[in-house]
Amino acid sequence: MNHFIKTEELSLNPFPIPYSPLPNSTLKTFVKNEIKKMSVTPESVRELLSSEDFGDRLRGVNQLRQLEPAIAFTLIQPAIADKSVRVRYAAVSQLSTLGQQNRSVSLEVLRRCLLEDPESDVQAAAADSLGALKLTDAFEDLQALYHRTPEWLVKFSIIAALGELGDSRGFELLEVALNSDNELVKTAAIGSLGELADERALPLLLPFVSNADWQIRYRVTQALSHFDSPDARAALTVLTQDEMEPVAQEAKSYLGS
Numbered sequence: 001m002n003h004f005i006k007t008e009e010l011s012l013n014p015f016p017i018p019y020s021p022l023p024n025s026t027l028k029t030f031v032k033n034e035i036k037k038m039s040v041t042p043e044s045v046r047e048l049l050s051s052e053d054f055g056d057r058l059r060g061v062n063q064l065r066q067l068e069p070a071i072a073f074t075l076i077q078p079a080i081a082d083k084s085v086r087v088r089y090a091a092v093s094q095l096s097t098l099g100q101q102n103r104s105v106s107l108e109v110l111r112r113c114l115l116e117d118p119e120s121d122v123q124a125a126a127a128d129s130l131g132a133l134k135l136t137d138a139f140e141d142l143q144a145l146y147h148r149t150p151e152w153l154v155k156f157s158i159i160a161a162l163g164e165l166g167d168s169r170g171f172e173l174l175e176v177a178l179n180s181d182n183e184l185v186k187t188a189a190i191g192s193l194g195e196l197a198d199e200r201a202l203p204l205l206l207p208f209v210s211n212a213d214w215q216i217r218y219r220v221t222q223a224l225s226h227f228d229s230p231d232a233r234a235a236l237t238v239l240t241q242d243e244m245e246p247v248a249q250e251a252k253s254y255l256g257s
Helices: 024-038 042-049 054-066 069-080 085-101 104-117 121-134 134-149 152-165 168-177 182-195 200-208 212-223 230-239 247-253
Strands: none
Touching: 024 230, 042 069, 042 134, 042 182, 054 069, 054 085, 069 085, 069 104, 085 104, 104 121, 104 134, 121 152, 134 168, 152 168, 152 182, 168 182, 168 200, 182 200, 182 212, 200 212, 200 230, 200 247, 212 230, 212 247, 230 247
16 A cells, blocks of 8 residues: 655645645645745744844744754854843753854853843853853852842752752852752752762752652652762662652662662
């Protein structure tokens, strides 16, 4: 049986479409979307990014994912300073991967976004990207901003980024964040202390094994998996008996039981 529809039957682009029982309208939408993907070029994206309509510019930023990273990195630069916060946020977020194309330029750009952008969402995205790229030269900037910003989202992103950075200088700040009044910031600190795998963190993490919030216990289970010590294994053994199944299963998976 022939599983492909002849292209002339669709009167669309010349590539084989797997047979589908879907309605013609759905199939045609699929084909049109495929054609649209094929039509994305550096020139078409550049045109979108220079549009007066912020929706076009936002679409242009999203279409950068379909271009070669080196080209996309060059084209994304103006969007990082766009007048629309949504466009800036999308562009800064993409630097978490595109930034590998030029780490020194990315460090400079992300530092500026972290410290100077007026919107907390963009600052948070900059912290996320700095962490993803492991740009440890930004540590002091991240630390300073944590202490002066009133925005919980920015604090949360900074603390989460410290785990990805893997810089031992972050230990003291994570210890501070562990006592935060914000539960999300505290949870991020637990995760990042696990990622650092600094033995000094064990006495800080172990009390959370009996925390009333099962989500905290789940996160500390993940954090303890980074340590290979009798105390960590003993705590994980306790957690295998946790009343919440996700916590117990997570602990068992790490202990291989």
